[in-house]
Amino acid sequence: MSTAAAGGPATRRSSIVRARPWSAACFLLPALVLLGALVVYPIVYSVHRSLFDASGTGFVGLGNYIELFTDDDTLTAIRNNTVWVVVAPTVCTALGLIFAVLTERVRWGTAFKLIVFMPMAISMLAAGIIFRLVYEQDPDRGVANAVWVSVHDTFDEASAWPGARPRPDGELEGTGGSYTTKSAADAADPANLPLVGVPPRDLADAAEASPARPAGDGKVTGTVWVDFAKGGGGEPNAVDPGEKALAGVVVEAVRDGRVVATATTGEDGTFALPAEADGARLRLPASNFTEAYNGVDWLGPSLVTPAIIASYVWMWAGFAMVLIAAGLAGVPRELLEAARVDGANEWQVFRRVTVPVLAPVLAVVLVTLMINVLKIFDLVYIIAPGATQSDANVLALQLYLSSFGTGADQGVGSAIAVLLLLLVVPVMVFNIRRLRRENRR
Amino acid sequence: MRTSVRTTRSRARRAGIALAAALALSLTAACGGGDGGGDGSGASGDGAGDGREATVELPDLKGQKLQVAAVWTGPEQKNFRRVLDEFEERTGAEVGFVPTGDNVATFVGSKVEGGAPPDVAMLPQVGVLHQFAEKGWIKPLREGTREQLGKNFSQGWQDLGAHDGEQYGVYFKAANKSLVWYNTTAFENAGVSEPKTWDEFLEAAQTLSDSGVPPVSVGGADGWTLTDWFENVYLSQAGPEKYDQLAAHEIKWTDPSVRDALNTLGELFGEKELLAGGNQGALRTEFPKSVTQVFADVEQPQAAMVYEGDFVAVNIGDTEAEIGQDAKVFPFPAVGEDSPVVSGGDAAVALKDGEGAHALLTFLASTDAAAIWAEQGGFISPNKELDTAVYPDDVQRDIAEALIAAGDDFRFDMSDQAPAAFGGTKGAGEWKALQDFLADPGDVAGAQRELEAAAAKAYGD
Numbered sequence: 001m002s003t004a005a006a007g008g009p010a011t012r013r014s015s016i017v018r019a020r021p022w023s024a025a026c027f028l029l030p031a032l033v034l035l036g037a038l039v040v041y042p043i044v045y046s047v048h049r050s051l052f053d054a055s056g057t058g059f060v061g062l063g064n065y066i067e068l069f070t071d072d073d074t075l076t077a078i079r080n081n082t083v084w085v086v087v088a089p090t091v092c093t094a095l096g097l098i099f100a101v102l103t104e105r106v107r108w109g110t111a112f113k114l115i116v117f118m119p120m121a122i123s124m125l126a127a128g129i130i131f132r133l134v135y136e137q138d139p140d141r142g143v144a145n146a147v148w149v150s151v152h153d154t155f156d157e158a159s160a161w162p163g164a165r166p167r168p169d170g171e172l173e174g175t176g177g178s179y180t181t182k183s184a185a186d187a188a189d190p191a192n193l194p195l196v197g198v199p200p201r202d203l204a205d206a207a208e209a210s211p212a213r214p215a216g217d218g219k220v221t222g223t224v225w226v227d228f229a230k231g232g233g234g235e236p237n238a239v240d241p242g243e244k245a246l247a248g249v250v251v252e253a254v255r256d257g258r259v260v261a262t263a264t265t266g267e268d269g270t271f272a273l274p275a276e277a278d279g280a281r282l283r284l285p286a287s288n289f290t291e292a293y294n295g296v297d298w299l300g301p302s303l304v305t306p307a308i309i310a311s312y313v314w315m316w317a318g319f320a321m322v323l324i325a326a327g328l329a330g331v332p333r334e335l336l337e338a339a340r341v342d343g344a345n346e347w348q349v350f351r352r353v354t355v356p357v358l359a360p361v362l363a364v365v366l367v368t369l370m371i372n373v374l375k376i377f378d379l380v381y382i383i384a385p386g387a388t389q390s391d392a393n394v395l396a397l398q399l400y401l402s403s404f405g406t407g408a409d410q411g412v413g414s415a416i417a418v419l420l421l422l423l424v425v426p427v428m429v430f431n432i433r434r435l436r437r438e439n440r441r
Numbered sequence: 442m443r444t445s446v447r448t449t450r451s452r453a454r455r456a457g458i459a460l461a462a463a464l465a466l467s468l469t470a471a472c473g474g475g476d477g478g479g480d481g482s483g484a485s486g487d488g489a490g491d492g493r494e495a496t497v498e499l500p501d502l503k504g505q506k507l508q509v510a511a512v513w514t515g516p517e518q519k520n521f522r523r524v525l526d527e528f529e530e531r532t533g534a535e536v537g538f539v540p541t542g543d544n545v546a547t548f549v550g551s552k553v554e555g556g557a558p559p560d561v562a563m564l565p566q567v568g569v570l571h572q573f574a575e576k577g578w579i580k581p582l583r584e585g586t587r588e589q590l591g592k593n594f595s596q597g598w599q600d601l602g603a604h605d606g607e608q609y610g611v612y613f614k615a616a617n618k619s620l621v622w623y624n625t626t627a628f629e630n631a632g633v634s635e636p637k638t639w640d641e642f643l644e645a646a647q648t649l650s651d652s653g654v655p656p657v658s659v660g661g662a663d664g665w666t667l668t669d670w671f672e673n674v675y676l677s678q679a680g681p682e683k684y685d686q687l688a689a690h691e692i693k694w695t696d697p698s699v700r701d702a703l704n705t706l707g708e709l710f711g712e713k714e715l716l717a718g719g720n721q722g723a724l725r726t727e728f729p730k731s732v733t734q735v736f737a738d739v740e741q742p743q744a745a746m747v748y749e750g751d752f753v754a755v756n757i758g759d760t761e762a763e764i765g766q767d768a769k770v771f772p773f774p775a776v777g778e779d780s781p782v783v784s785g786g787d788a789a790v791a792l793k794d795g796e797g798a799h800a801l802l803t804f805l806a807s808t809d810a811a812a813i814w815a816e817q818g819g820f821i822s823p824n825k826e827l828d829t830a831v832y833p834d835d836v837q838r839d840i841a842e843a844l845i846a847a848g849d850d851f852r853f854d855m856s857d858q859a860p861a862a863f864g865g866t867k868g869a870g871e872w873k874a875l876q877d878f879l880a881d882p883g884d885v886a887g888a889q890r891e892l893e894a895a896a897a898k899a900y901g902d
Binding site: 167201228299384 | 543
């Protein structure tokens with residue numbers, strides 16, 4: 001690191017090499033053998049293997065590469081990998097930077113850092129299993145949906161009888177979740193509005209339905225009830241003994257598309273609408289029956305990749321934070337003080353001083369994470385369920401899936417491996433050049 | 442890790458045992474009855490009393506270590522472990538169990554490539570058995586095993602384990618995959634009875650739905666349950682000849698018979714209210730959950746029926762429901778002329794040509810091994826010599842007797858006959874195509890195209 005000392009020994013070392021090349025070779029040999037056996041040979045063999053077919057005997061030239069770029073699964077994998085490489089390292093680094101800068105100023109910063117860094121101590125496999133549970137659909141089991149649903153339900157109340165619906169051939173017909181009678185209401189003839197499909201557990205406390213009687217004073221009356229007696233007995237569309245009432249259902253009288261009157265059913269399922277409702281159609285609005293909100297389908301086809309990236313960020317933001325915090329400790333205080341004295345506000349200090357000074361560290365973090373993300377496998381393999389695995393596919397997973405098993409084609413697998421290598425190369429070159437530049441400085 | 446824990450345990454156990462094989466067997470039978478609790482005490486009590494005789498001779502394998510790879514987890518793994526324990530006690534070998542995860546073919550394949558295959562693997566797919574035999578990864582059975590096989594198995598089951606006239610596999614565990622399990626309370630409440638035909642089935646489902654219980658629980662998160670649905674409908678509707686042709690990919694998946702079967706299936710999958718949780722809910726339901734949501738709460742079930750094989754009994758065992766009382770079963774309804782009989786099974790194959798591996802196969806082909814698991818439940822043996830009295834309840838006994846009675850008149854699970862890339866890979870091939878169909882049952886033509894494209898690639902034509 002120290003530039004002053006670098007010149008002298010280097011010259012002496014090169015003179016030794018020139019004088020006794022065999023000794024240099026002796027020292028280099030173990031490293032070369034290891035590198036050759038563990039790095040160079042596998043790379044060369046992979047390239048070689050990628051030019052042969054599944055059995056490994058027939059030469060196919062670039063056939064495997066052509067298959068690679070025409071196969072839907074691999075194309076999805078390439079697209080997803082791009083998303084991963086762009087999003088995951090950026091978000092991790094940004095979060096890491098924010099955490100590092102903020103924790104520098106608080107007294108319990110170390111405790112905070114410890115907590116954020118802790119996920120790094122968990123293996124990818126364990127993290128995958130954890131997030132599989134976090135993203136569970138059922139709000140009673142998955143944390144993500146539990147939070148989402150409770151926020152949603154705060155603003156949007158649950159309905160009284162979710163899932164209730166009329167019989168297909170009955171008096172009510174449905175449009176957009178609400179149900180309207182086919183004929184007009186008549187004050188002299190109470191309206192029967194039968195529904196089915198209510199889970200028995202919801203009906204445990206419900207009272208028995210009673211048939212409504214004509215009110216006589218022009219009011220329109222009727223009953224809303226579950227037209228299904230236990231054991232399947234009972235006559236359809238008639239209020240039979242033992243059939244349960246649906247209390248709290250809103251009934252609207254609609255004339256020419258306008259609501260003229262509303263009523264709510266009582267304990268025994270009956271309702272009474274004012275005289276204006278006579279001759280209007282009765283409607284049970286959809287708000288009575290909307291199903292309980294079930295949260296977001298995190299692992300569905302569209303959200304599965306973002307969801308898995310989020311779990312990656314959870315793991316690696318801590319790593320970014322620790323590296324950046326170390327870099328931050330080396331930022332000269334005087335620079336920040338000088339900026340403040342010159343009248344810069346905190347945002348300007350952060351934006352114009354801290355970030356530029358930290359740039360090399362940020363680059364290291366970003367590049368390390370990029371390399372790391374290119375070969376992401378475990379999280380995707382574990383978190384994505386079977387139905388959406390192909391939507392979440394990434395190159396390393398596709399490599400595994402096409403290389404092993406009975407439908408295995410290690411030719412294609414090797415081709416994917418070579419492609420991955422090519423993708424990593426530019427990042428590596430960047431990293432090496434940056435290191436060189438730094439050493440020269 | 443897992444192996445080493447097991448090994449220590451078995452070594453400790455072995456130290457204490459210096460009894461003759463027959464005595465040891467009666468001891469394990471007694472233990473089995475105790476552990477089994479209420480579910481099978483009657484049957485296993487008898488077994489212990491008789492002191493079942495060993496029907497197979499096994500070599501002394503003291504000091505040998507074997508590995509068995511199989512897909513089983515949870516209660517199934519525990520029950521299979523009992524079979525292995527018995528083998529350990531009789532031979533002195535140490536047997537480690539390696540769970541393979543969902544994809545047996547991939548797991549075993551990568552182990553073989555890596556040069557360290559397990560001694561014995563349980564292959565759930567006939568197609569994989571053929572592929573492995575072709576590659577020379579599995580070894581032909583020896584004389585002793587073939588003898589047991591000839592004595593205990595009907596020709597149909599023997600042929601399933603053969604490739605090019607050479608016998609490779611022992612069908613240790615069979616499955617009757619044409620059963621619909623239902624919650625009796627839900628059926629009583631809705632006033633419906635066991636349907637015989639597809640139309641009656643849909644009608645019953647509609648009535649159940651009206652009664653407020655979602656009628657059918659589909660474990661769509663696991664693609665294989667969907668292939669089984671399709672196979673039953675197809676076998677019943679298109680007939681066994683077409684079934685064999687489609688299984689061999691002699692007719693394409695774009696065939697009109699496939700369209701008809703998917704349309705029939707769509708009559709169920711297309712009605713959101715007939716599926717527990719709707720289509721999206723079904724896609725998120727794994728097989729174990731598809732069973733427990735029918736039987737976990739006997740009085741207030743989340744679904745009334747679940748279709749799958751006899752092994753559903755294992756998962757029902759995890760709930761409070763009593764098989765035969767709370768949980769009953771009826772044959773898959775007939776879509777065409779007859780009700781279908783689709784079966785499946787796990788074939789034990791040797792990946793190493795050692796004495797231990799072959800001795801284990803011989804043991805698995807014997808009636809003794811079948812009896813150990815049979816009395817634990819959740820297991821149907823294709824072994825025709827097995828006394829059906831060992832099954833823990835009447836429901837399982839009937840299923841087993843029906844399977845034996847069918848003789849050679851059954852069809853093996855089609856997806857298991859296909860190459861693994863098509864019929865046995867998570868998130869690919871038939872599994873994925875049928876999941877897409879479940880998500881969008883209106884698109885029959887699209888599903889057919891997807892199926893044919895995947896099949897053409899996997900069958901290599």
